Amino acid sequence: MAVAVAQAHGVQAMFTLSGAHVFPLYDGAVKADPPMPLYDVRHEQTAVFAAEAIGKLTRRPGLAVLTAGPGVTNGISAIAQAQANGSPLLVLGGRAPAARWGTGSLQELDHPALLAPVTKRAATIAGPDDMARDVDEALRLAGTAHRGPVFLDMAMDHLFGSATAELGAVERAEPLVPDADALDRAAAVIAGARAPVLVLGSDVWSDGAEQAAAALARSVGLPVITNGMGRGVIGPREDLLVSRARSVAFGGADVVVVVGTPLDFRLGYGSFGKAAPAAVVHVVDSPAVLATHVPLAAGVGGDLTLALDGLRERLDRTGLRPEVGTWAAELRAAHLAAIAGDEAQLTSASDPIHPARIYGELHRVMAEDAVVIGDGGDFVSFAGRFVEPAQPGCWLDPGPYGCLGTAMGYAMAARLARPSAQVVVLLGDGAAGMSLMDVDTLVRHRLPVLLVIGNNGVWGLEKGPMQMLFGYHVAADLAPGTRYDQVVTALGGAGELVDHPDRIGSALRRGLETSAASSLPYCVNVVTDPAAAYPRSTFGI
Numbered sequence: 001m002a003v004a005v006a007q008a009h010g011v012q013a014m015f016t017l018s019g020a021h022v023f024p025l026y027d028g029a030v031k032a033d034p035p036m037p038l039y040d041v042r043h044e045q046t047a048v049f050a051a052e053a054i055g056k057l058t059r060r061p062g063l064a065v066l067t068a069g070p071g072v073t074n075g076i077s078a079i080a081q082a083q084a085n086g087s088p089l090l091v092l093g094g095r096a097p098a099a100r101w102g103t104g105s106l107q108e109l110d111h112p113a114l115l116a117p118v119t120k121r122a123a124t125i126a127g128p129d130d131m132a133r134d135v136d137e138a139l140r141l142a143g144t145a146h147r148g149p150v151f152l153d154m155a156m157d158h159l160f161g162s163a164t165a166e167l168g169a170v171e172r173a174e175p176l177v178p179d180a181d182a183l184d185r186a187a188a189v190i191a192g193a194r195a196p197v198l199v200l201g202s203d204v205w206s207d208g209a210e211q212a213a214a215a216l217a218r219s220v221g222l223p224v225i226t227n228g229m230g231r232g233v234i235g236p237r238e239d240l241l242v243s244r245a246r247s248v249a250f251g252g253a254d255v256v257v258v259v260g261t262p263l264d265f266r267l268g269y270g271s272f273g274k275a276a277p278a279a280v281v282h283v284v285d286s287p288a289v290l291a292t293h294v295p296l297a298a299g300v301g302g303d304l305t306l307a308l309d310g311l312r313e314r315l316d317r318t319g320l321r322p323e324v325g326t327w328a329a330e331l332r333a334a335h336l337a338a339i340a341g342d343e344a345q346l347t348s349a350s351d352p353i354h355p356a357r358i359y360g361e362l363h364r365v366m367a368e369d370a371v372v373i374g375d376g377g378d379f380v381s382f383a384g385r386f387v388e389p390a391q392p393g394c395w396l397d398p399g400p401y402g403c404l405g406t407a408m409g410y411a412m413a414a415r416l417a418r419p420s421a422q423v424v425v426l427l428g429d430g431a432a433g434m435s436l437m438d439v440d441t442l443v444r445h446r447l448p449v450l451l452v453i454g455n456n457g458v459w460g461l462e463k464g465p466m467q468m469l470f471g472y473h474v475a476a477d478l479a480p481g482t483r484y485d486q487v488v489t490a491l492g493g494a495g496e497l498v499d500h501p502d503r504i505g506s507a508l509r510r511g512l513e514t515s516a517a518s519s520l521p522y523c524v525n526v527v528t529d530p531a532a533a534y535p536r537s538t539f540g541i
């Protein structure tokens with residue numbers, strides 16, 4: 001019944017790791033018409049990360065099924081990440097039998113108490129008769145802005161019971177109409193700007209507002225900085241994109257309009273402007289996530305397409321001040337200068353290999369619709385700088401929760417959600433250790449992806465900062481040159497070690513071709529220079 005309800009909501013796959021507490025859910029998946037494919041993994045975090053990434057990529061809730069006790073607790077980091085990312089997700093958990101509760105049965109734990117802080121709702125389904133209604137409500141809640149994870153568990157004796165229910169059609173929720181006065185205020189602030197910047201974040205994509213966002217930027221000529229899944233809403237060839245001129249833009253802006261992302265550490269907690277503080281306009285998909293920790297010149301909460309179209313219509317009537325064009329041109333020039341300045345690193349012939357060279361080579365082999373996944377520290381920070389997605393919905397980073405270990409789960413989801421696109425997974429060697437065993441899952445389920453490891457033999461993003469803060473470092477070294485490619489090969493995939501810059505390009509090409517031809521993962525394990533740390537001024541704390 002749960003499976004039928006989930007299918008009615010568009011759920012197409014179940015990610016799980018076996019446990020007797022949830023067998024009836026497998027039975028339901030296998031016997032559903034059509035059957036729901038099961039992707040069985042080697043660690044529950046991979047199941048939840050995969051379901052989360054299905055939510056991110058398809059904008060419909062993903063489904064993970066976790067067995068009672070340790071199955072659920074193993075999934076918690078990924079659930080917390082889904083909460084921080086606003087990813088639509090349903091996690092169904094097994095639960096020790098109700099009839100034995102409190103008497104010491106295997107894996108007895110009251111999960112909802114543990115899950116409540118990291119979900120939109122965490123509850124126990126009271127009995128078989130409530131199953132259809134609760135799952136339906138959970139999927140609705142998870143998929144309604146502001147999106148996020150919902151957790152439900154069901155006692156084993158109830159789950160093995162039976163009930164009947166009428167399944168109604170699933171209607172789309174009505175979009176939340178943003179307040180007209182708030183839109184007027186926001187438009188007035190923008191119309192008075194001399195140096196505005198528009199920031200487009202993940203929820204622009206999640207809320208399906210990428211066209212409205214691009215239309216607003218283009219119609220009024222607003223310079224744009226993108227982040228998270230908002231990357232690619234304005235592509236690299238458009239003059240409005242100024243992401244690489246971030247510090248100039250945020251330093252000189254008098255108005256910053258932030259759409260679809262929180263005013264968190266990634267955006268200086270919402271404080272912009274060097275000489276004078278910039279006025280901040282926050283536009284979000286739900287009033288519940290409007291920033292409260294900084295003064296806002298205007299705040300709009302509601303459906304992002306309606307909000308952005310509403311702003312565009314108001315601004316089209318008034319027009320922006322003429323100096324905005326000069327400011328936008330200055331930012332674009334700074335953006336292009338930063339890109340031109342990358343060239344030396346992207347083509348670096350240094351030996352040991354500079355990680356930037358890997359990105360220089362990737363530029364040559366990556367298709368515009370490639371899904372790029374980053375799981376690691378410095379290696380992924382370099383990716384953020386050097387990889388500019390051409391389309392929205394193609395960039396998967398961990399988001400503000402920053403949990404390492406997403407790689408194989410996100411990779412599974414990307415392969416399933418985008419069957420014909422390249423899937424390029426960028427891994428730090430430290431991060432790789434957290435999910436590499438799930439290469440076995442990619443192999444068993446024939447999910448071909450390219451794994452590129454920036455193997456610097458250190459937890460780079462921790463080693464540098466500890467050295468800077470304490471003058472020494474500890475607990476930051478890994479074994480140098482570990483053959484992660486051989487791990488992938490041993491698990492049934494293929495791969496190779498690259499230790500010379502001139503061999504990166506051909507290895508990447510081979511990896512893409514071999515994985516596509518064999519339907520297996522391929523690992524290009526590049527030994528990089530541990531001294532080539534990502535230059536950073538803040539640690540996000």
Ligand SMILES: Cc1ncc(C[n+]2csc(CCOP(=O)(O)OP(=O)(O)O)c2C)c(N)n1
Binds near residue numbers: 430
């Ligand atoms: C689950 C988890 N544990 C620890 C951290 C802290 N952390 C952030 S970056 C990082 C280092 C990552 O090292 P690696 O993947 O090798 O990438 P590198 O920085 O060396 O390129 C660590 C340990 C984290 N973000 N998530």
Ligand SMILES: [Mg+2]
Binds near residue numbers: 428429455457459
């Ligand atoms: Mg490393």
